[in-house]
Amino acid sequence: MSEPGLLQLVSWNVHAWRGSDGREDLERSARVIQGLQADILGLQEVVNHQDDLAGAGELGRLAQRVGMELITGPTLVRSHGEYGNALLSRFPVQAVRHIDLSFPHREPRGALDIDLDIRGHRLRVVVTHLGLRPVERRFQVRRLIRALDVHPAETLAVMGDLNEWFIFGRPLRWLHRHFGRFQPSPATFPAVFPVFSLDRIFIDPPHALQQLRAIRTPATRKASDHLPLQALVRLGGPGGG
Incomplete structure (x- = not known):
């Protein structure tokens, strides 16, 4: 946090750690994540290879490296690991929920729904990745909005790759x-x-959003096919604090 009450939230589709050059490179993505210095980071298209039965795999090691708590929300589980959404947080986790957004006969989709304790302020963060077809996205957004009406919080953030091409x-x-x-x-x-x-x-509330920008650097342009999206959020009332 750059000042009291101001949070940096980042959403990033990491494209299974595959860069715009077509090369899968977790280490390169990890360096980008370290450089972002986000307070809360929502990730999509996360591949988490389980090469350690006692731990959280390579994603767990990444979380330790950046000093953040990890919450995973896999939508696909394979013999060698998981694929889906994840959240990294510098703040304590109060509750974790999973919202099923799967549409029949399409790739399973979901949302991580997490309550964080930000110095006594409850922040609810939802991380998601919606489907490729318009009919999927309409179904998923309707279900997501219904879920948002439950478990109200002082501040709500919904972040992710919505795959919505049409403004x-x-x-x-x-x-x-x-x-x-x-x-x-x-x-x-x-x-x-x-x-x-x-x-x-x-x-x-909308007035809590102070700034929204894409993080465009040589490293972010190369590490994935999506740029990270950063939001600066002020907790508390309109005056902050």
């Missing part, structure tokens, strides 16, 4: 209406020359 598509319109404000978002995809705003961070 006036129904899923985005529904989310903007739910959060009470149209919120433009910078382009994050493709990372080498971003054109589409596939990654989003929504904040409730």
Whole structure:
């Protein structure tokens, strides 16, 4: 936190640690994550190889390296590990819930739904990755909005790769209406020359959002096909604190 009450949240689709050069390189992605210095980091398309039966695999080692608590939300489990969403946090975790967003006959999808204790302030963070087809996204956003009405918190952040190419598509319109404000978002995809705003961070209450930007550096352009999306959020009232 750069000042009391100000949080840095980042959402990043890590593309299974595969960069824009087509090379899978967890170490390169780890260096980017270290450089972000985020307070809360939501990840999508996370591959977590379980090469240690007693631990949390390579993602657990990454969390130890950056000094953050890890919460995983796998949507696919294979013999060699997991694939899905994850959250890294510098703050204590109060509760973890999993929202099933799977659409029939399509790749399983879900959302991590987590309560964090930010110095006595409860922040609810939802990390998700929606489907590729419009019918999937409409189904998933309707289910997600219903889930948001449960377990209210002082501040809510929904972040992830929404895969919504159409700025006036129904899923985005529904989310903007739910959060009470149209919120433009910078382009994050493709990372080498971003054109589409596939990654989003929504904040409730809306006045808590101070800044939203894509983090575009030589390292972030190379480490994934998505750029990280950063939100600066002020907790407490409109005046902060």
